[in-house]
Amino acid sequence: MNSIRINKKEYTVDVDKEMPLLWFLRDYVGLTGAKYGCGVAQCGACVVHLDGEAVRACVTKMKRAIGKEVTTIEGLSENGDHPLQLAWKDVDVPQCGYCHAGQIMSAAVLLRERPTPTDQDIDDAMAGNICRCGTYSRIRKAIHQAAELQKQKG
Amino acid sequence: MKIDKEKKEITKFRLPVTLSVIGLFLIGIVSAFSDDAHYTENKEIAVLVKKDSARSVHAFKKVYAVLQSPRCMNCHPSGDIPLQGDDSRLHAMFPKRGADGKGILAMKCTNCHQAENSAGLKTPPGSPDWHLPPANMKMVFQGRSAPELAKQLVDLKQNGNKDLKALIAHADDGLVKWGWNPGEGRTLPPISHAEFKEAWITWLTNGAYAPAQ
Numbered sequence: 001m002n003s004i005r006i007n008k009k010e011y012t013v014d015v016d017k018e019m020p021l022l023w024f025l026r027d028y029v030g031l032t033g034a035k036y037g038c039g040v041a042q043c044g045a046c047v048v049h050l051d052g053e054a055v056r057a058c059v060t061k062m063k064r065a066i067g068k069e070v071t072t073i074e075g076l077s078e079n080g081d082h083p084l085q086l087a088w089k090d091v092d093v094p095q096c097g098y099c100h101a102g103q104i105m106s107a108a109v110l111l112r113e114r115p116t117p118t119d120q121d122i123d124d125a126m127a128g129n130i131c132r133c134g135t136y137s138r139i140r141k142a143i144h145q146a147a148e149l150q151k152q153k154g
Numbered sequence: 155m156k157i158d159k160e161k162k163e164i165t166k167f168r169l170p171v172t173l174s175v176i177g178l179f180l181i182g183i184v185s186a187f188s189d190d191a192h193y194t195e196n197k198e199i200a201v202l203v204k205k206d207s208a209r210s211v212h213a214f215k216k217v218y219a220v221l222q223s224p225r226c227m228n229c230h231p232s233g234d235i236p237l238q239g240d241d242s243r244l245h246a247m248f249p250k251r252g253a254d255g256k257g258i259l260a261m262k263c264t265n266c267h268q269a270e271n272s273a274g275l276k277t278p279p280g281s282p283d284w285h286l287p288p289a290n291m292k293m294v295f296q297g298r299s300a301p302e303l304a305k306q307l308v309d310l311k312q313n314g315n316k317d318l319k320a321l322i323a324h325a326d327d328g329l330v331k332w333g334w335n336p337g338e339g340r341t342l343p344p345i346s347h348a349e350f351k352e353a354w355i356t357w358l359t360n361g362a363y364a365p366a367q
Contacts (some may be wrong), residue, residue, distance in 0.1 A: 125259035
């Protein structure tokens with residue numbers, strides 16, 4: 001078995017299995033939303049979902065990802081209308097924007113498991129996503145807003 | 155003539171006196187290790203094993219030194235955040251234990267920790283099933299004295315319900331053995347895994363005595 005499903009599309013993996021998933025996504029599939037930040041799982045810019053969990057693609061090798069379901073920021077919603085994406089736009093969260101694909105992918109796992117997160121839940125879930133521009137207060141506001149939107153959508 | 159007689163008298167008493175001195179010396183050594191040592195309350199161990207407090211306590215000293223080393227203690231913290239580094243500081247990002255010991259929300263252990271060590275310095279170490287003890291069985295090593303930890307390790311209510319067989323098998327657990335293959339830049343435990351395993355089994359099979367201090 002040498003296939004991987006990315007954003008609901010099947011891909012054949014014909015690369016070194018030691019290659020980080022982030023390289024495959026960006027250089028072979030052309031999905032450049034997930035970013036290379038630190039390369040050692042310290043910053044969170046590369047977060048994607050692997051079977052629903054917010055893994056760091058820079059240290060996740062292809063041998064772990066093969067046969068699994070990957071979702072990147074490009075596949076989080078059909079039309080860029082995930083409650084988090086809508087709230088992010090409304091609150092105008094990003095400054096430079098480099099870390100925000102990772103921020104949103106981590107926040108998506110948070111909202112799935114805690115539909116109405118407290119500030120403490122947000123701190124617990126987002127502590128591994130670093131923003132050099134310091135947009136943390138807007139990230140918190142957008143997550144609360146997205147939780148409201150999600151509730152309204154049912 | 156008088157001197158010869160005295161010499162004979164001394165020779166007559168030499169052997170018993172020497173034996174007594176050796177005997178007292180041996181008792182002293184045993185006492186040093188076993189004074190007030192607590193025999194295990196684990197009934198299975200009590201039935202199955204020899205009772206040799208000196209040997210058991212002596213072996214536990216080695217076991218304790220390993221369990222207090224950062225490679226073991228960092229994932230057996232007293233709080234709900236793992237430790238990291240040779241200085242056992244709080245783990246960066248403050249990931250939390252969670253009910254199953256595998257983290258919470260977007261901060262699960264295996265989001266960063268792979269099934270093997272990541273290459274390079276200051277990269278995430280890894281082993282299959284990387285986790286902390288679960289919230290209902292924290293198995294804390296940090297801050298435990300030697301007698302406290304010895305009693306805890308054989309207490310079914312605090313050791314994950316491990317019987318003697320499971321405890322012995324645990325020496326070869328994948329995460330335990332990771333301690334001797336921790337990746338670049340991490341100090342190894344003070345003795346080899348083989349020496350640790352021998353000390354662990356010696357401690358258990360000689361009564362799992364808790365040292366006096």
